[in-house]
Amino acid sequence: MNYKILYAFCLILLIPQILVSKGIAIIPSPQFFQEKEGVFVLNQGTSIMVQKDLTAKANQLKNYLEPALGFDLSVTSKSLSGNYIELKKDKNLAQLGNEGYKLEINPNKISLSAFSEKGIFWGIQTLRQLLPDAVLREAPVEGVKWEIPCIVIEDSPRYNWRGLMLDCSRTFIPKEEIKKYIEAISFFKMNVLHMHLTDDQGWRIEIKKYPELTKIASRFHESFDEPEEYAGYYSQDDIKELVAFAAARNVEIVPEIEMPGHTYEVFAAYPQLSCKGDTSKIKSWFPGLGLHKEIFCAGNNETFEFIENVLDEITMLFPSQYVHIGGDEAPKDYWKTCEKCQNRIKNENLANEDELQSWFVKRIEKYLNSKGKKLIGWDEIMDGGLSPGATVMYWRSWDKTVAREIPEIKNDIIFTPTSHCYFDYTYEKISSERMYSFNPVFNEQNQTPGNILGVQANFWSHLDRTSPQIDRQLFPRLLALAEVGWTEKDKKDWDDFKIRLQSKLKSLEIIGIHYFKENY
Numbered sequence: 001m002n003y004k005i006l007y008a009f010c011l012i013l014l015i016p017q018i019l020v021s022k023g024i025a026i027i028p029s030p031q032f033f034q035e036k037e038g039v040f041v042l043n044q045g046t047s048i049m050v051q052k053d054l055t056a057k058a059n060q061l062k063n064y065l066e067p068a069l070g071f072d073l074s075v076t077s078k079s080l081s082g083n084y085i086e087l088k089k090d091k092n093l094a095q096l097g098n099e100g101y102k103l104e105i106n107p108n109k110i111s112l113s114a115f116s117e118k119g120i121f122w123g124i125q126t127l128r129q130l131l132p133d134a135v136l137r138e139a140p141v142e143g144v145k146w147e148i149p150c151i152v153i154e155d156s157p158r159y160n161w162r163g164l165m166l167d168c169s170r171t172f173i174p175k176e177e178i179k180k181y182i183e184a185i186s187f188f189k190m191n192v193l194h195m196h197l198t199d200d201q202g203w204r205i206e207i208k209k210y211p212e213l214t215k216i217a218s219r220f221h222e223s224f225d226e227p228e229e230y231a232g233y234y235s236q237d238d239i240k241e242l243v244a245f246a247a248a249r250n251v252e253i254v255p256e257i258e259m260p261g262h263t264y265e266v267f268a269a270y271p272q273l274s275c276k277g278d279t280s281k282i283k284s285w286f287p288g289l290g291l292h293k294e295i296f297c298a299g300n301n302e303t304f305e306f307i308e309n310v311l312d313e314i315t316m317l318f319p320s321q322y323v324h325i326g327g328d329e330a331p332k333d334y335w336k337t338c339e340k341c342q343n344r345i346k347n348e349n350l351a352n353e354d355e356l357q358s359w360f361v362k363r364i365e366k367y368l369n370s371k372g373k374k375l376i377g378w379d380e381i382m383d384g385g386l387s388p389g390a391t392v393m394y395w396r397s398w399d400k401t402v403a404r405e406i407p408e409i410k411n412d413i414i415f416t417p418t419s420h421c422y423f424d425y426t427y428e429k430i431s432s433e434r435m436y437s438f439n440p441v442f443n444e445q446n447q448t449p450g451n452i453l454g455v456q457a458n459f460w461s462h463l464d465r466t467s468p469q470i471d472r473q474l475f476p477r478l479l480a481l482a483e484v485g486w487t488e489k490d491k492k493d494w495d496d497f498k499i500r501l502q503s504k505l506k507s508l509e510i511i512g513i514h515y516f517k518e519n520y
Contacts, residue, residue, distance in 0.1 A: 328379075
């Protein structure tokens with residue numbers, strides 16, 4: 001064997017990683033890029049040339065760059081020559097999908113093209129990452145050369161769902177903090193914010209038909225002396241503002257309204273919807289009772305009237321095609337002793353309480369479908385029989401159960417296993433490297449995942465409850481998840497990612513993120 005040829009071939013395979021390590025620090029790593037000689041320099045003569053239907057994106061790019069640059073970038077639909085940025089849609093890039101883009105940077109011109117506006121936006125994020133990190137500052141920065149290395153990139157995501165779940169129930173997360181996280185995840189091309197809005201510890205969204213939910217169920221009971229800032233709710237105007245803010249950044253907000261379990265907070269305001277009818281007193285998860293046995297009464301027709309009325313307002317507020325209904329950890333002790341629930345089991349010819357939960361979920365799914373929405377539930381919605389139209393968010397440990405259960409699922413699935421994606425866990429248990437190692441497929445031999453929508457990190461707010469604490473739990477390992485969801489497995493390299501990650505820590509600081517300092 002000619003070992004010189006073999007060595008040269010190995011170097012060719014390693015070139016993408018080497019080039020990225022030497023200055024092309026983009027997260028997530030593009031599917032294809034080629035570095036070229038030279039740089040493009042942003043200066044006072046730079047303009048943005050745009051097709052008229054992309055004027056909003058051009059203005060968005062302008063607004064991203066101008067505060068730090070300290071000079072204006074004009075936007076025009078007229079032809080330009082020399083030192084300009086061009087944004088354009090290109091039907092020939094359909095093979096890159098709605099989120100794909102092509103970015104070509106030459107010394108006198110930047111050309112950003114995509115099949116759709118979503119691709120244009122992700123290309124803008126890549127362009128921002130190629131600039132000095134000072135471009136993220138909100139005031140003019142002196143003494144910086146606004147140079148962008150010349151490069152050709154063709155890029156598109158591996159998976160359509162690259163998400164973050166924020167638990168706003170156990171601890172209320174203020175609107176401005178939510179915006180900060182939307183801004184941060186969109187910078188790294190993540191496209192879903194899953195808001196866990198209701199749980200045993202609080203109801204966090206205004207429902208006009210049921211005002212007691214926010215008057216009573218959004219607050220911890222006074223006898224438990226919880227800090228005032230951990231309670232609260234989002235008004236419907238707040239939600240509209242967040243949805244619009246996210247949409248402008250390619251982020252879809254998916255609401256979660258828990259049922260049939262994790263509903264203890266509802267019974268602080270509407271106890272008649274539970275099996276026992278007791279009025280609950282809401283306390284924080286820790287050092288509270290943890291999982292409560294109280295559950296929606298599945299035999300009470302008023303329960304479904306309540307849920308449907310709530311979902312009417314939820315589906316009007318959130319344009320997402322999905323509504324998450326929870327479905328996890330539903331204790332069935334009270335169903336077993338509830339006369340109404342037992343009558344429901346008998347009248348619907350159900351075998352047991354697991355089938356009652358399946359019946360419950362399918363009834364809600366049918367209602368959501370009538371509103372043009374798709375149902376997502378945690379993987380317990382498989383218990384007792386899974387509807388073929390439901391999307392499964394698989395959260396249980398990847399290492400122990402996935403090999404047994406996942407291959408049997410024909411539904412759309414999003415992977416969020418505790419073994420890799422639970423960001424309330426410590427970094428000793430789930431480091432950025434462990435997150436980066438996750439490969440969201442059914443098995444390593446699977447060549448046609450088909451129904452895998454993607455991957456998501458979950459953050460539960462029962463332990464870390466202040467903004468700096470939440471920041472550190474999310475970052476920097478959220479950047480590892482961003483690359484897992486976007487970049488093909490054979491394009492990933494942990495050692496290279498570490499170098500790019502180090503270069504992006506300053507960006508996190510500028511955004512206002514208090515990231516965890518890992519030792520690699």
